[in-house]
Amino acid sequence: MQTQPALEITDLTKTYATGVQALKGVSLSVAPGDFYALLGPNGAGKSTLIGVVSSLVNKTAGEVKVFGIDLHAHRSEAMRQIGLVPQEINFNMFETPFDILVNYAGFYGLPRAQARERAHEELKRAQLTDKANTMSRTLSGGMKRRLMIARAMMTRPRLLILDEPTAGVDIEIRRGMWKTLKEVNAAGTTVILTTHYLEEAENLCRNLAIIDKGRIIEQGPMKALLAKLDVEGFLLDVEGVLPQVLPAIEGVTLVRQDNHTLDVEKPREMDLNRVFAALNDAGIPVRSMRTKSNRLEELFVRLTGQPEATA
DSSP states (O other): OOOOOSEEEEEEEEEOTTSOEEEEEEEEEEOTTOEEEEEOOTTSSHHHHHHHHTTSSOOSEEEEEETTEETTTSHHHHHTTEEEEOSSOOSOTTSOHHHHHHHHHHHTTOOHHHHHHHHHHHHHHTTOGGGTTSOGGGSOHHHHHHHHHHHHHTTOOSEEEEESTTTTOOHHHHHHHHHHHHHHHHTTOEEEEEOSOHHHHHHHOSEEEEEETTEEEEEEEHHHHHTTOOEEEEEEEESSOOOSSOOOOTTOEEEEEETTEEEEEEETTSOHHHHHHHHHHTTOOEEEEEESSOHHHHHHHHHHSSOOOOO
16 A cells, blocks of 8 residues: 655645735655755745645645645644644743643643643653743743744644744754754654755755745755755865965866965865865865865755855
C-alpha cells in the first residue's frame, strides 16, 4: 500500500480582493517524516501558502490534502493533523507555560488530566521544566520560541509547520531551536519550515521548494539542488600585502577584497590545493581561508536573481 504524502498541494491559486494573485498554480508534495524547507523572497507567496494550508486563508482554486485528507471537504479532520508555529509570539504573557499548554490542549478536547501529563512531557523536551510555573512574560526570547513549539506539539500533530520561527533571534537561540526541531522530526513528525536564513535550511532540511512571484521555481532534494552549482567561493587571508597585479589561474576568478584578503571563485571540481599552489608560486602564501557563502545562498541568488537574508 502506497503511503499518502504528509502534504500534497495541486494547482493552488489565491487571488485577493485587491486583484493581487499571490499564488499561481502551486503544486508540491511533502513525504511523511520529511524535514522540508519553503524558501522565497519577501512577497513571494510563502505566508499565503502557509495560510491556506493552516486554514487561515481561503484558497481561490486548487487542492490541498493532509495525509490524504482533503482540507476543503474535511477541514476539521485535516486540521487535527497539523500543528502551527507562527512567526509572532501569540500566547498570553500573564499565564505560566504549564497553563498555556494545558489550556491549549483543552481547546482541542484533550481531557485535563491527559493534558497536564502531556504538558510536563513537552516542557521537558523544550527544556522549560524549571520555568513551568513562571510568568511567561519573564521568559527569554529563546524560551518563548521553544514554548511556541511545545504548544503546537500538545496535540501530537503529524505535520508541524513553522513560519519564520527564528526571525529576529540571535544565532545561539537559533541553534538551540535547531536541536529541538531535529528531535521533533526524529520522533516521526513531518516538519515544514519557512525561513529567510539559508544556513538554517541547509543545516536542517532534506528537501525544499523555492517560491518566487507566486510560483514554485525549483523543488527537490537539497543535495540534488545544491549539486547543480558548478562553482564555489572562498575568502583567503594571505601573508603580507597582495601585489597590485594578481596572477592568472585558468578557470579561477581572483578579486582583491583588501590588501590582505582575496576573493576566490573556482569550479567545484577543481582541487583547491591547485589554487593554493599557484598563489604560493606567485609569492602569495595563504594563511587561512573561509567559505564565502553557503551553497544554498548561491542557488537562491541564481534562481531568483536576488540575495536572501543570511545568518
